[in-house]
Amino acid sequence: MFEFGQLMESFYDAFSARGIPLFVPQLIVMLAVATAVLIFTAISVMFMVWWERKISAHIQVRFGPMRVGGWHGWAQSIADGVKLLLKEDIVPAGADRLVFVLAPMVVFAASLASFVIIPFGPGLIAGDLNIGVLFYISISSLTVVGIIMAGWSSNNKYSVLGAIRSAAQAVSYEVPLVVSVIGVIMTVGSMSMTRIVEAQQGMWFVVPQLLGFLIYLTAAIAECNRTPFDIPEAESELVAGFHVEYSGMRFAIFFLAEYANMFVVSAIATTLFLGGWHGPLLPGWLWFLLKTYFIIFLMMWLRWTLARLRVDQLMNLGWKFLLPLAFLNMGITGLILVLQGQ
Amino acid sequence: MTVTQVVFFLMAAFTVGAALLVVSAKNLVHCAIALVFAFFGVAALFVLLDAEFLAAAQVLLYVGGITILMLFAIMLTARISARGIKIMNEQVGVAAVVVFAIAGLLAYANLKGFPAAVPPLTVQDNTASLGTLLLTTYVLPFEVVSLLLLAAMVGAIILARRERGKD
Amino acid sequence: MIPLSYYLILSVILFGIGMFGALTRRNAVGILMALELMFNAVNLNFVAFSRYLPQPLLQGQIFAIFVITVAAAEAAVGLAIVLGLYRNFQTINVDEINLMKW
Numbered sequence: 001m002f003e004f005g006q007l008m009e010s011f012y013d014a015f016s017a018r019g020i021p022l023f024v025p026q027l028i029v030m031l032a033v034a035t036a037v038l039i040f041t042a043i044s045v046m047f048m049v050w051w052e053r054k055i056s057a058h059i060q061v062r063f064g065p066m067r068v069g070g071w072h073g074w075a076q077s078i079a080d081g082v083k084l085l086l087k088e089d090i091v092p093a094g095a096d097r098l099v100f101v102l103a104p105m106v107v108f109a110a111s112l113a114s115f116v117i118i119p120f121g122p123g124l125i126a127g128d129l130n131i132g133v134l135f136y137i138s139i140s141s142l143t144v145v146g147i148i149m150a151g152w153s154s155n156n157k158y159s160v161l162g163a164i165r166s167a168a169q170a171v172s173y174e175v176p177l178v179v180s181v182i183g184v185i186m187t188v189g190s191m192s193m194t195r196i197v198e199a200q201q202g203m204w205f206v207v208p209q210l211l212g213f214l215i216y217l218t219a220a221i222a223e224c225n226r227t228p229f230d231i232p233e234a235e236s237e238l239v240a241g242f243h244v245e246y247s248g249m250r251f252a253i254f255f256l257a258e259y260a261n262m263f264v265v266s267a268i269a270t271t272l273f274l275g276g277w278h279g280p281l282l283p284g285w286l287w288f289l290l291k292t293y294f295i296i297f298l299m300m301w302l303r304w305t306l307a308r309l310r311v312d313q314l315m316n317l318g319w320k321f322l323l324p325l326a327f328l329n330m331g332i333t334g335l336i337l338v339l340q341g342q
Numbered sequence: 343m344t345v346t347q348v349v350f351f352l353m354a355a356f357t358v359g360a361a362l363l364v365v366s367a368k369n370l371v372h373c374a375i376a377l378v379f380a381f382f383g384v385a386a387l388f389v390l391l392d393a394e395f396l397a398a399a400q401v402l403l404y405v406g407g408i409t410i411l412m413l414f415a416i417m418l419t420a421r422i423s424a425r426g427i428k429i430m431n432e433q434v435g436v437a438a439v440v441v442f443a444i445a446g447l448l449a450y451a452n453l454k455g456f457p458a459a460v461p462p463l464t465v466q467d468n469t470a471s472l473g474t475l476l477l478t479t480y481v482l483p484f485e486v487v488s489l490l491l492l493a494a495m496v497g498a499i500i501l502a503r504r505e506r507g508k509d
Numbered sequence: 510m511i512p513l514s515y516y517l518i519l520s521v522i523l524f525g526i527g528m529f530g531a532l533t534r535r536n537a538v539g540i541l542m543a544l545e546l547m548f549n550a551v552n553l554n555f556v557a558f559s560r561y562l563p564q565p566l567l568q569g570q571i572f573a574i575f576v577i578t579v580a581a582a583e584a585a586v587g588l589a590i591v592l593g594l595y596r597n598f599q600t601i602n603v604d605e606i607n608l609m610k611w
Contacts, residue, residue: 141406
């Protein structure tokens with residue numbers, strides 16, 4: 001593994017030697033990182049879509065896509081992506097055009113911005129912010145705004161209903177999500193993602209924070225609007241939820257954002273609870289990706305095994321079960337820390 | 343002009359533009375969306391002021407909480423997006439005069455009261471120190487504000503709940 | 510470096526816009542939004558002061574945290590009142606709700 005820090009420094013030095021102000025190389029680095037993240041997201045999402053179809057198929061004793069590309073239909077999602085890009089761009093007549101166009105961008109920007117704080121390996125992080133975890137929590141709340149924008153601007157009853165359900169769900173499950181993460185933050189004493197990973201050198205936090213991990217996972221699945229919490233897009237009652245009226249490219253962006261969100265949520269679970277890049281033999285970034293994809297697999301497994309909850313069951317689970325448990329977890333963690341005299 | 347200043351002016355223009363849209367847009371949903379952008383602009387300014395925790399809290403609470411509550415309220419109280427409804431009352435003229443007077447006074451007081459070029463202080467990692475301060479020096483206001491939140495929550499539930507038997 | 514006065518002027522402009530909205534909007538939710546703008550202007554002032562002026566450490570930021578908290582409480586209660594108004598009057602235009610005005 002070569003040293004990213006040294007590479008950066010020599011890159012900056014090369015510019016300052018020629019008398020170019022510092023912000024020019026900084027801007028170049030930012031653009032390069034953003035492009036890299038974008039490409040990574042696109043490839044990773046294509047893989048996840050194919051994988052999900054395969055998993056669902058095998059759970060239901062089918063084969064799934066087998067034709068495109070030869071080996072087990074690996075090129076299926078590429079073909080689907082190309083098809084979506086070539087489709088006609090439709091804005092419904094009754095729609096609020098500006099908001100309709102803006103909504104997918106807001107949703108996608110929110111999930112893409114979350115990649116800033118994901119530590120893929122030692123030093124492999126776009127920005128090791130002081131407020132790491134909090135940055136993710138706050139930026140992800142923007143997704144809800146985007147979803148409401150999409151649902152409302154489509155001027156369709158189903159999409160408005162889906163958007164309102166989604167917002168209610170996201171707001172309710174954000175609370176246990178935040179509280180479940182606090183246990184880890186208290187143990188480490190920092191919100192910086194790198195420091196959290198470094199603190200798990202000896203033991204992964206999934207052991208002392210098992211309760212927190214389970215609450216986080218449940219709340220995260222709900223945040224991603226996936227079964228068993230996919231009431232916002234329940235196809236049997238709402239057609240497809242907030243994005244009924246979207247097609248072609250804009251729909252593809254929603255799709256991309258949804259799967260990117262799934263990746264981010266799993267990556268954060270890996271960082272906070274599964275020791276991030278720590279692991280024997282293999283290089284750090286590979287461990288990180290392996291763990292992340294394991295959690296993604298877990299989410300897919302749950303999706304194709306469990307049935308959908310009702311709205312009242314969903315709210316009861318969030319407010320009356322997960323939230324008290326999360327507070328309990330926080331209290332116990334605090335008590336232990338005080339007794340240990342930290 | 344340094345890069346920081348360019349960023350500041352961009353963010354300031356962005357925030358003011360969004361704020362103008364909030365008070366002038368005809369459709370309330372548009373106002374709420376503009377409000378989101380205004381909150382983001384202010385959060386960016388907080389980052390420029392080295393208040394990262396506050397910037398995150400601003401986005402989390404205002405964008406993730408308050409704006410979504412407002413969008414709910416807008417959607418639950420129908421008839422808002424109907425066209426041709428007057429959005430402002432008859433006080434526009436008076437209000438403009440009052441606002442200009444007060445804003446002028448405030449600007450004058452601010453420019454007069456504080457030296458124009460104060461060098462910024464150096465601050466260390468402020469998230470940890472904020473937490474320590476909240477639980478030591480400011481623990482009493484902290485508890486009071488928690489009580490206020492609890493009271494507001496109970497009050498909001500009682501106010502918004504439909505009484506049984508009525509409508 | 511950005512002088513303190515820039516932030517103060519920006520905050521005054523934001524406060525003025527918010528106040529204009531609060532005074533002229535007919536819709537109650539619109540008024541609440543304008544109020545939030547005013548809160549933000551005040552917070553900007555607090556944070557700028559805590560960055561630039563020598564005073565107890567981070568006092569301004571602490572105050573801004575309290576302002577945000579109170580703003581959240583205000584929005585929750587305010588919107589609940591708006592819903593109650595809508596239920597009773599079928600409108601949330603404040604100049605049509607004049608039962609107490611003689």
